[in-house]
Amino acid sequence: xxxxxxxxxxxxxxxxxxxxxxVVGFPILYAVIAATLSIExxxxxxxxxxxxxxxxxxxxxxxxxGDLGTQLFNSFIMxxxxxxxxxxxxxxxxxxxxxxxxxxxxxxxxxxFCTLMLPVEVRILPTYEMAANLFGPLQSVWxxxxxxxxxxxxxxxxxxxxxxxxxxxxxxxxxxPLTASATCTFLFxxxxxxxPEELCExxxxxxxxxxxxxxxxxxxxxxxxxxxxVVIEFVYGWNQYLWPLLITTNPKMTTAVIGLHHLLPSPExxxxxxxxxxxxxxxxxxxxLVVLFMQRWFVKGLVEREK
Amino acid sequence: MIRKRSYFKTRSLPYLLILPQILITxxxxxxxxxxxxxxxxxxxxxxxxxxKFVWFDNFIALFSDPLYLKSIATTLLFSGSVAIVSIGFGLxxxxxxxxxxxxxxxxxxxxxxxxxxxxxxxxxxxxxxxHPSYGVVAIGLENWFGxxxxxxxxxxxxxxxxxxxxxxxxxxxxxVFFLAGLQAIPRSLIEAAAIDGASPFRRxxxxxxxxxxxxxxxxxxxxxxxxxxxxxxxIHAVTQGxxxxxxxxxxxxVYQDGFIGxxxxxxxxxxxxxxxxxxxxxxxxxxxxxxxxxxxx
Numbered sequence: 287x288x289x290x291x292x293x294x295x296x297x298x299x300x301x302x303x304x305x306x307x308x309v310v311g312f313p314i315l316y317a318v319i320a321a322t323l324s325i326e327x328x329x330x331x332x333x334x335x336x337x338x339x340x341x342x343x344x345x346x347x348x349x350x351x352g353d354l355g356t357q358l359f360n361s362f363i364m365x366x367x368x369x370x371x372x373x374x375x376x377x378x379x380x381x382x383x384x385x386x387x388x389x390x391x392x393x394x395x396x397x398x399f400c401t402l403m404l405p406v407e408v409r410i411l412p413t414y415e416m417a418a419n420l421f422g423p424l425q426s427v428w429x430x431x432x433x434x435x436x437x438x439x440x441x442x443x444x445x446x447x448x449x450x451x452x453x454x455x456x457x458x459x460x461x462x463p464l465t466a467s468a469t470c471t472f473l474f475x476x477x478x479x480x481x482p483e484e485l486c487e488x489x490x491x492x493x494x495x496x497x498x499x500x501x502x503x504x505x506x507x508x509x510x511x512x513x514x515x516v517v518i519e520f521v522y523g524w525n526q527y528l529w530p531l532l533i534t535t536n537p538k539m540t541t542a543v544i545g546l547h548h549l550l551p552s553p554e555x556x557x558x559x560x561x562x563x564x565x566x567x568x569x570x571x572x573x574x575l576v577v578l579f580m581q582r583w584f585v586k587g588l589v590e591r592e593k
Numbered sequence: 594m595i596r597k598r599s600y601f602k603t604r605s606l607p608y609l610l611i612l613p614q615i616l617i618t619x620x621x622x623x624x625x626x627x628x629x630x631x632x633x634x635x636x637x638x639x640x641x642x643x644x645k646f647v648w649f650d651n652f653i654a655l656f657s658d659p660l661y662l663k664s665i666a667t668t669l670l671f672s673g674s675v676a677i678v679s680i681g682f683g684l685x686x687x688x689x690x691x692x693x694x695x696x697x698x699x700x701x702x703x704x705x706x707x708x709x710x711x712x713x714x715x716x717x718x719x720x721x722x723x724h725p726s727y728g729v730v731a732i733g734l735e736n737w738f739g740x741x742x743x744x745x746x747x748x749x750x751x752x753x754x755x756x757x758x759x760x761x762x763x764x765x766x767x768x769v770f771f772l773a774g775l776q777a778i779p780r781s782l783i784e785a786a787a788i789d790g791a792s793p794f795r796r797x798x799x800x801x802x803x804x805x806x807x808x809x810x811x812x813x814x815x816x817x818x819x820x821x822x823x824x825x826x827x828i829h830a831v832t833q834g835x836x837x838x839x840x841x842x843x844x845x846x847v848y849q850d851g852f853i854g855x856x857x858x859x860x861x862x863x864x865x866x867x868x869x870x871x872x873x874x875x876x877x878x879x880x881x882x883x884x885x886x887x888x889x890x
Contacts, residue, residue, distance in 0.1 A: 292793060295692075295793055296692070299689045299692045299693060300693070302685070302686075302689050303686065303689045303690060303693065303700060306682070306685075306686045306689070306704065307700070307703045307704060310703075310704055310707060310761070310764060310765070311703065312722075313715075313718040313719060313722055313761065314706075314707075314718070316718075316721070316722060316729065317718050317721065320721065328727070329727060331726070331727070331732055332729050332732045332733075333727065333729060374613075375613045375614050375617065376614070378610040378611070378613065378614070379610065379611050379613075379614040381610055382606075382607040382608075382610035382611040383611065385600060385601055385607075386600055386601055386603070386606070386607035386610075387600045388607050388608070391607075394611055394614075394615065397615075397618060397623070398614055398618055401618055401622045402875055403868070403871050403872045403875050404622045404623075404626050404868065404871075405822050405871065407822045407825060407844045407847070407867065408626075408629070408847075408864050408865075408867040408868040408871060409622075409625040409626050409628075409629050409864060409868075410847060410848055410851055410852060410860075410864065411629070411632075411851045411852065411857065411860060411861070411864075412624070412625035412626070412628035412629045412632070412861075413621055413625040414852070415625070415628070416620060416621060416624060416625050416628075417621075420620070423620075423624055462617065462621070463617070463620075463621040465613075465617055466614055466617040466618045466621065466622065471614065486601075490601070495603075496601040496603050496606055497606075499601070521708070521709050524711070525709075525710075525711035525712070525826075527711065527712065527713050527823075527825060527826035527829070528825050528826070528848070531829070532852065543711045543713055543714065543826070544713075546713065546714065546717065546830070547713070547717070547830045550717065550720075550830075557726070557727055559721055559724075559727055562717065562721070563718075563721060566714050566717050566718060569711075569714060570709070570710045570711065570714050573709040573710070573711075574706050574709040574710065576709065577705060577706060577708060577709040578702065578705070578706060578709075581698075581701070581702060581705060584705075585701070585705075585769055585773070588766070588769055588770070589769070589770065589773045
């Protein structure tokens with residue numbers, strides 16, 4: 287905001303911005319250069335800052351060694367599943383909360399909102415147990431009521447009921463627990479509340495059903511918000527760490543961000559940092575591209591979420 | 594709660610629409626949270642056959658465990674440093690970018706992308722940069738300053754490494770918010786002050802910064818939540834809590850004691866402590882933001 291001429295301050299501004307961009311970009315630049323070098327070049331001290339010609343070799347080596355094809359596919363399924371799931375679940379949820387009047391509406395909204403205070407990090411083990419057996423709660427109710435005994439008496443011989451349905455090592459397990467979103471529901475609710483009453487009244491007068499109103503009026507109006515959330519939630523889903531780490535043990539089901547640390551050279555191995563960096567670049571590319579190409583939506587989404 | 598005047602009168606549809614949200618919330622949020630709280634008041638034998646209700650024994654044991662107290666101190670040091678570095682840089686760069694009206698979008702593009710990088714990958718990039726044998730920074734420190742830099746063996750170096758990796762990733766997030774906050778401040782206020790002869794620095798501290806305070810508060814809260822919870826990826830991928838527990842922050846300790854060490858009672862108690870913490874932060878945030886909301890653009 288230049289309201290007067292301040293040549294010294296302006297120079298300072300430009301210099302610090304350029305410095306800032308260089309400092310922020312340096313780790314990536316360094317990784318890109320390392321990914322183009324051979325092992326001799328990358329382990330030379332200090333490493334050359336002139337790119338080499340090994341990029342293609344390193345990328346394909348990282349791809350094969352880390353089984354990145356499978357893992358990137360898993361990451362993609364997980365990120366898209368979370369994105370679509372979150373948006374669908376919260377769109378319908380917000381529609382229900384804003385456009386209908388029923389008894390528990392306030393309670394429901396409060397309950398959804400309070401999940402903000404329960405990130406997966408504060409309920410690691412019980413959530414894992416839940417995913418390991420979705421029917422766990424039913425089973426514990428069954429056991430507490432002593433229903434085994436009653437059923438045994440009824441049938442005439444000993445019987446043990448055990449309910450078991452596991453989400454471990456499955457796409458459903460990677461996606462489902464992360465599809466409830468307080469922030470998305472809140473955002474859609476706020477947005478729906480700003481939509482003029484007349485639209486809903488007109489739709490009702492024309493005899494439109496609630497779902498017609500949703501698909502013909504609300505959904506098209508929400509497109510900008512949806513686009514913004516797609517960017518944010520895709521990045522969020524792709525970068526998930528703790529949850530996939532907990533519920534996948536099969537390397538074929540793990541995600542790329544988690545699988546990446548297998549490419550890190552340990553002290554006994556040859557220092558294959560060029561391979562590790564090539565792998566890191568592949569894995570970070572999809573969310574970076576999404577953010578760069580949809581920057582306008584992304585910034586809008588971020589700043590909207592704050593309110 | 595704010596209400597619409599016109600409603601649909603369909604009976605069962607609203608329940609059907611909210612059902613997925615309710616099911617997921619109950620199954621994966623509330624049931625586990627309640628289980629966690631119950632477990633935190635119990636001890637179980639090593640095979641998990643029998644459990645005993647022990648009131649606050651797990652919590653008492655936790656807060657008399659020097660390792661846990663050390664982990665609290667580590668977390669405070671870590672979060673504080675991440676907050677100072679990422680908020681400081683974010684605010685500084687945003688105020689600079691806000692002065693250059695023409696190139697704002699370009700600057701934003703060039704600064705935004707670390708946001709898209711997973712914390713674990715950010716950790717791996719910094720591990721390479723700061724690697725004692727191959728990292729350019731380590732070599733620079735050694736050759737120019739004679740510092741024996743080794744984040745794999747030295748506690749303070751390891752801490753500095755995870756702070757850099759976490760703060761770097763968070764600078765862009767903070768930058769975006771500060772820039773949006775700065776752009777929402779009416780130009781007329783700044784111009785009026787300029788006409789009155791206030792220097793750019795004075796204008797920043799007496800007008801811009803106070804008007805930015807809700808954003809500043811929000812960004813601080815988000816950074817603290819990020820460093821408490823999401824930095825798990827950095828720790829797990831890079832230091833695994835080491836060397837010697839020097840980067841074993843609370844959220845990593847919960848995972849290690851519970852999921853790896855299978856110490857159920859203690860891990861549940863740790864989860865409950867974290868739960869209390871995030872509830873406190875969230876409540877504070879809403880109370881404060883509610884009062885200051887008039888500044889919001």
